[in-house]
Amino acid sequence: MKAITIASGNASESSAEFNLAKYLSPASFYIPSTEVTSSWIENTPFAMWIMEAIRPRTFVELGSLHGVSYFTFCETALRLGSRTRCFAIDTWKGDEHTGFYDETVWAGVKATNEAHYSSSSTLLRQTFDEALVNFSDCGIDLLCPPSARVRQNWFN
Template sequence: MSKVSVSSPDSGNLLSALVPPLALDRMGMNSPVLRMKPVNMHVETPAWLQHIPFAWWIVSQVRPRLLVELGTHAGNSYFAFCLAMRQIGLNGQAFAVDTWRGDEHAGAYNDEVFEKVDAINKQQFSSFSSLLRMTFDDALPRFKDGSIDLLHIDGLHTYEAVRHDFETWRPKMAADGVVLFHDTAEYGRDFGVHRLFAELARDYPHFEFKHSHGLGVLSMSPRPRGDLGLMLRPAGWRESPLGFFRLRRERSIRRHFRDMGASLRA
């Protein structure tokens, strides 16, 4: 499969910022890179499947030199990131960190899950991707401070656990890096990602998808990479009449990626 290039239209186009369909085009949300066929869709663990097109888009914007995922399970999210890195032609590295034993939210599972993920990784992405079968804390010393451009946190989802993961890995983030949090729209079974994300939204630019259990996007910098600035709410943003065009654009973006994700399984 040939590499796909992603370009951004003129940033001075005010009309595209106001009209949602034009805004989607301006931000590259109709790019060919979002129409790829996934290399892995483990339907028995469907929670992340509808976010795959967004994974491709966020990689095209962040263009990570170093990507780390905390909590990989069957690989739906991780291999989506890896596929985008390969197809765009990024010269970067990717690491998946997981014990592949499960937890109280994902449930326990045997070595068969890891073996399948390992086989796909070796066949498709071994030139730049590595699996680290260990705890998140044990993996910390392997990464330099300020080195991670894109971090996906999808481990144990209690408030205490996800807060610990964010705080311990925050020093590893690049100054303008991006953090993704899965399950921000889950409120039962002691899930606390929504609570942490609401707290962080006071201090960081952010955006949240509600479909497929929720996905939160957080920029470490007030000046996000690529076209993320057109998408993310400023830190501490509050709804007001002056935010009408932003809210309309947000609804369009959420609907766009929800529908694209749903079409993968159609």
């Protein structure tokens, strides 16, 4: 039997069977309620699936900008009825990769968080290094890292 396998982002024919059903769940088909556009929006099915598959106690996102990915994780945790504590760590000031921006970005993220997710979400307006004191060793079950470009500037 020929089936499609996915390796390193390339689809190819293989004699091994690829069971896509193992990687899909009802959460994979949730439609996020975010109204903010982002290139990250295409990743929301994966975010929803992994939240259902892992059901982390603690989720942390490093670098949230407008919050599209972060609020997708938060929303999924709420829809699943999980007890996940979510944390977004960002300065919400920008950098040379995202561009620098004014306080309206922070105000928007803060308002969305307060309106919909404050019972399970904490926004830490800090650098990644500064935020480390908020977490114990092995205290993060699911971590969403920033892009490679951003990691170079944020980590020592």
